Amino acid sequence: MDAVSELLDCEDSNPESPWEDLWKATSRHLISRAGQLDASQELGDLARRVVRRWGPLAMVNARRELSGDLMGRLPRRTVSSGFCIYGVMTAYFFRCFESLPPQAPAQQVASCLRRITSGPLGAMDTRDNWGPLEFSESSRWPIRPLDFRLLQEHWEACSLKSLTVEKCPDVNLQELRLSSGLGAELRGVPGAGAAVAIARQLAAPAPPPVPLWLGLNLVPGKPGARVPPTLRMVVIGSHLGSNFEPLSLVQACAARASLRLKATVFGTAYPWPEMPCTIFGQCARSRPIDDAVGLLVKQMYRPVWKPEELLELLAEGLEEPQLVEADLILCTQPMALCALLRGITDLPMLLYQAFPLVGATPLAFRHLLLLQLRETQVANPKRSSLVAYSEYLSQQVQRQTGQRPICLRPHSLYAARAPTGGGYSPDRENPRVLVSRLAGWARDGAAAVLHLSEAFAERMLRPETRIRLVFLGVQRPDAETVAGISRPFGYNELRRFRAAVYFPWDMGMLLFSELYAVGVPLLIPGRAWIAAMIKRMLENTDFGWWQVREEGSAVALPSRKSLPGSTLSWPWLSANSSIAEILQLYELTDFARWPHVTAFASLPELMVSLRTIDFDSTSQQMIRWNEATLPRSLDILARTLASLLGNQTLHAEKDESSCV
Structure with missing residues (x-):
């Protein structure tokens, strides 16, 4: 643990070490709210001293050793004595602003900062194993990786205008943080809009049940009797969550309206095909539909299929008895x-x-495809209805088709009400905290966060707690403070976790809403840390944050800056997107908007949260909020279904929303 403290927090007992003086001088500079060009002579002298000791070659060698140390691949403390990554980064940072003549081009500063974040000799560059620095935030160092990005973008904007150093505003870090929406302390906090939405939901009276069967062109059970009919529905889609999320809402609508529902689910391939059968009793199979879905799943990221392949399978699938008798198709x-x-x-x-x-x-x-979906929304709204499950996706659909869909926030009723599920019931004797989801996408960062979490947990969770961190998708022998879990498990086991640490890797993940619905307290990285990870992934990988990547930005209409009712001009990101643009889109996710979710700015801060959070109270607040927002969702969905099924008086407006 001492090595981790030295490397990340710059805690060095050596009296000759510059780190404590550099930390104090940097903190005083930030408190003064001065620009970087006005750094004190003391700060400049300390920065020069560090850069002389840790020049480019020494920096490269130490960084390589650092990655091995952070990921547990080398015996602890193999990095050259006295090295401190955040101290070196800070020294390089201030050197970019030293002794600049007023007429120097702003590009000079921008290039210097760029070398720190992405240059071959830069302090932050980890092209071979890009993840460890993004997953190992210092708990005390005053300048964070995102600050480098913010200031780099500022000076690059000046260089695009061909400004000189004296003409480019010497903006301080606090001003940059505030202008990016991060706040003065660069800490992640839930969006302020959530509190307003909660108050509105709790104050609004529950709408009366919508009689879905009124006006339906179906035969009642007995002639002349007011007995609601049976609604036969077929669900088709690839993923369990996106199939059962809307299915469970339809089931709740039907129950509220005293409507019998007979649902059949086809095509579920993820996380494994047998899961709907083993957990929910949905055991029907359709070879042609399963084959069509399976083809798309196999070609998810590099599709080469032809329409005739799928049309042939789907046409055959429509001959299945369940589809022949169906009144409605729910397609995901x-x-x-x-x-x-x-x-x-x-x-x-x-x-x-x-x-x-x-x-x-x-x-x-x-x-x-987009033109067809637009036609579906515009020309045949009584025959088809498109529903998005988050505000971000709703605005993205609006940009792609020109029409805003209905938006229903996910409630994950299926997780809390599953036959093998239930509400929050943690193992209090041997409390476990689920950590998800790193193994599949974070590359070496996953190993880094596991290794560092173990080190911090040993220091900060023992002996006061018995909490053990369980990493989803990781195979490794159990230790005192960390373990791995790679086998499939159901919702009954999910509710047994004391809490869950969630690292998002896309704009929306239904495991997040499943944990929320069950009442497992959620902890996520703060917005600044998330923004830094998104930026690095967009620059250096071809995976993660798939929903927001510009590769999927095809639109069916001529390009326009914005559409009525939309707050976004271009709801996609690329490697060149700014931190402000990243944060603007991230603010529309459930991770940033839902209440009662704890944010942490570093792994040490995570450990503090795990020691101080009131798990039971947080769980109750989450469950109450999920229940309070449910009536609005059911009311919108009930009117949507009634209109689709022939009711001429009930319908939902195309832009209605229960998304917070």
């Missing part, structure tokens, strides 16, 4: 599946969007 993802299916059946269809609209669609067919 991929949306290409739903668009093709829409064209070969007259059945009313509810399309549920928890996925990029053009995901798993070959580039040649993307605009045609």
